[in-house]
Amino acid sequence: MPDSAVDPVDTVTEVPVAVVGAGPAGLMLAHRLGRAGVDAVAIDLRGREEIATTHRAGILEADAARDLVETGVSDRILREGHEHGGTELRFGGRAHRIDFRELVGASVWLYPQTEVFTDLADARERDGAAVHFGVRGTEVLDVDTDRPRVRFTAADGTRHELRARYVVGADGSRSTCRGLVPEPLRVRYGTEYPFAWFGVLVRAPASAPELVYAHSEHGFALISQRTESVQRMYFQCDPDERTADWSDERIWATLQARVAGRDGFRLVEGPVLERSVLRFRSFVQEPMRWGSLLLAGDAAHTVPPTGARGLNLALHDVKVLAGVLLRALGAEGEPALADYQPLALRRVWRAQHFSSWMTRLLHTAPGAAPFELRRQLGELDSVVGTRAGRAYLAEQYTGWPTSA
Numbered sequence: 001m002p003d004s005a006v007d008p009v010d011t012v013t014e015v016p017v018a019v020v021g022a023g024p025a026g027l028m029l030a031h032r033l034g035r036a037g038v039d040a041v042a043i044d045l046r047g048r049e050e051i052a053t054t055h056r057a058g059i060l061e062a063d064a065a066r067d068l069v070e071t072g073v074s075d076r077i078l079r080e081g082h083e084h085g086g087t088e089l090r091f092g093g094r095a096h097r098i099d100f101r102e103l104v105g106a107s108v109w110l111y112p113q114t115e116v117f118t119d120l121a122d123a124r125e126r127d128g129a130a131v132h133f134g135v136r137g138t139e140v141l142d143v144d145t146d147r148p149r150v151r152f153t154a155a156d157g158t159r160h161e162l163r164a165r166y167v168v169g170a171d172g173s174r175s176t177c178r179g180l181v182p183e184p185l186r187v188r189y190g191t192e193y194p195f196a197w198f199g200v201l202v203r204a205p206a207s208a209p210e211l212v213y214a215h216s217e218h219g220f221a222l223i224s225q226r227t228e229s230v231q232r233m234y235f236q237c238d239p240d241e242r243t244a245d246w247s248d249e250r251i252w253a254t255l256q257a258r259v260a261g262r263d264g265f266r267l268v269e270g271p272v273l274e275r276s277v278l279r280f281r282s283f284v285q286e287p288m289r290w291g292s293l294l295l296a297g298d299a300a301h302t303v304p305p306t307g308a309r310g311l312n313l314a315l316h317d318v319k320v321l322a323g324v325l326l327r328a329l330g331a332e333g334e335p336a337l338a339d340y341q342p343l344a345l346r347r348v349w350r351a352q353h354f355s356s357w358m359t360r361l362l363h364t365a366p367g368a369a370p371f372e373l374r375r376q377l378g379e380l381d382s383v384v385g386t387r388a389g390r391a392y393l394a395e396q397y398t399g400w401p402t403s404a
C-alpha cells in the first residue's frame with residue numbers, strides 16, 4: 001500500500017514556519033514574521049479570488065487598523081476606510097448613539113475583511129513570499145515532533161512538502177488542524193444559537209453615517225456600509241432559511257419593519273446584489289498549542305458576528321503569536337511558546353463573553369415569552385441610560401489593549 005506520508009514529492013522546502021490557512025490571520029502572521037526576517041509559507045484550499053470575494057465582517061479596531069499601516073501591509077485603509085467614532089443602538093423605535101470617542105477615547109474603522117485580505121495578499125506578493133492558494137490533499141504530519149511537515153498538491157498539480165520547525169493552523173472555523181490535538185488532551189467549549197443572519201449587499205446610498213444595531217419585536221437587524229453606492233445589511237433569520245425564498249421586496253419589507261420607529265427612520269432601498277445565510281456559534285478549543293502546532297484565529301475559537309470581534313480577535317492572536325514564534329526560533333527556543341495561550345486566551349474569553357452578550361441582548365429567540373422581550377428592553381435601557389452602561393459597550397466594542 002502506498003503511504004502518502006512518504007510518497008515522493010516534486011519540491012521539498014525547508015521553512016521555519018508553515019501556515020495552514022491564507023486568510024487574514026495566516027497572511028498577517030506570515031507578514032509579521034517576514035518583516036522580522038523569518039520565512040513563512042502559507043497555503044489555502046481556497047483560491048485567492050474565492051477568499052477575496054467572500055463577504056465577511058466590516059469593522060476593525062483602531063489598533064488593528066494602525067497595525068496594517070505600521071507593519072507596512074498597506075495604508076489604503078486610511079484613504080478608503082471610514083473611521084467611526086460611535087455606533088447606534090435602535091430599540092423601542094428610537095435611536096441611541098454610543099459615542100466611543102467621548103466615552104473611551106477610541107474609534108473603529110469600517111474596512112471590510114475582503115479589503116484586509118486583498119491588502120495582505122498583495123503585500124505577500126510584493127515581498128516575494130510564497131503563498132499557495134487552491135491547494136488539494138493537505139496533510140499535516142509529525143506535529144508531535146520538532147520536525148513537522150505539511151504536504152499538499154499545488155493548484156498546478158505539483159506535489160510539495162514543507163519541512164518546518166513550527167506549523168500554525170490558521171485554517172478557519174472548519175479547521176482540520178485543530179483535530180490534530182489528541183482528543184484526550186483537548187477541551188471544546190461552545191454553544192449554538194437558534195437563529196442565523198441573512199446578509200445582503202445592496203446597491204443604494206448609505207442610510208446612516210455609522211452602523212445601526214436594531215432590536216425589534218420582529219428580531220434583530222444590522223445596517224452597515226461598504227461604499228458610497230453599496231451597503232451591507234443583515235437581519236436575524238432561521239438557520240435553515242433559503243435565500244431563494246427571499247425576493248428583493250421581501251428583504252426590504254423585513255429590514256424596514258425591524259428599523260421602523262416613531263422618528264420615521266427608513267432605509268434607502270435599491271437592488272439586492274448578493275444574499276447569503278450566515279450560521280454562527282460560540283466555540284473555543286483549548287489548548288491553542290500542542291507540540292509543534294499552534295492554532296490561531298477561527299481555528300481555535302469562533303464568535304457570533306454581533307459586535308464584530310472575530311477578525312479583530314484573529315489579528316490579535318497572530319500579533320501575540322508572531323512575537324512568541326520569533327522568540328522560540330531565536331535564543332529562547334521552544335519554552336517561549338508557553339506564553340502564547342495565556343496572552344491570547346484572556347482576550348478570547350472576553351470576546352466570547354461580549355459577542356455572546358451582544359447577540360443575546362439584540363436577538364429575539366423564536367418562541368420567546370413576552371417577558372423576555374420586555375426584559376431585553378429593560379437591559380437595553382440600562383445599557384444606554386447610564387454612562388457606565390454606554391462606556392461598557394464602547395470599551396468592549398473598540399477592543400482591549402494587547403496587555404489587558
Ligand code: DHB
Pocket residue numbers: 056057058059211222224225232305306307308309
Ligand atoms: C459588519 C459585520 C458585523 O458582524 C458587525 O458586528 C458589524 C459590521 C459588517 O459586515 O459591516
